[in-house]
Amino acid sequence: MRALIQRVSKACVSVDGETVGKIGAGLLILVCAMRxxxxxEAVQLASKIAKLRIFRDAADKMNRSILDTGGAALVVSQFTLAADTKRGNRPGFSEAASPDEGKHLYEFFAEQLQSHGIPVERGVFGADMAVELTNSGPVTIWMDSADRR
Incomplete structure (x- = not known):
């Protein structure tokens, strides 16, 4: 699984102009299941993100996790994280999981994150979503479970 994690002071996701997920301080997590x-891998990725120390402590060092801060997570599916740009100018997405498997793993990942005690809001899998965020730092981190195999 791939995830792009952004530390945010606020974030929301809308579908057809209606807000479907909204958080204050915490993490916006764009996630993609790969073939x-x-x-x-969803369990491992959720656990790693829950413990990832990217929030500031009293000494202004990135030394606290979302668990330490009591922040929330907004989890949004984004199959374009599977983009292959090696050939030509049009990205290919054949390495993304099938829609059924992708949806299952997206929902399972969000549940696993929530099982750590993190409040989780979600986007709508497969929908055309508008995501708004205020990146804090900015801090943006790329994670790929394939790197840990």
Whole structure:
């Protein structure tokens, strides 16, 4: 699974002009299931993100996790994280999981994150979404479960 994590002071996602998910301080997590991914990778990725120390402590160092700060997470599916740009100018997405498997792993990932005690809001899988955020720092981190295999 791939995730793009952004530390935010606020974020929201809308579908057809209606807000479907909204958080204050915490993490906006754009997530994509890749072909061959399974629930084990979703569990591992959620655990790693829950413990990722990217929030400032009293000494202004990135030394606290979302668990430490009591922040929330907004999880948004984004299959374009599977983009392959090696050939030509049009990205290919054949490495993304099938829509059914992608939806299952997206929802399972969000549930796993929530099982750590993190309040989780979600986008709508497969929908045309508008995402608004205020990136704090800015802090943006790329994670890929394939890097940990």
């Amino acid at each position: 061959g991914d399974d629930e084990g």
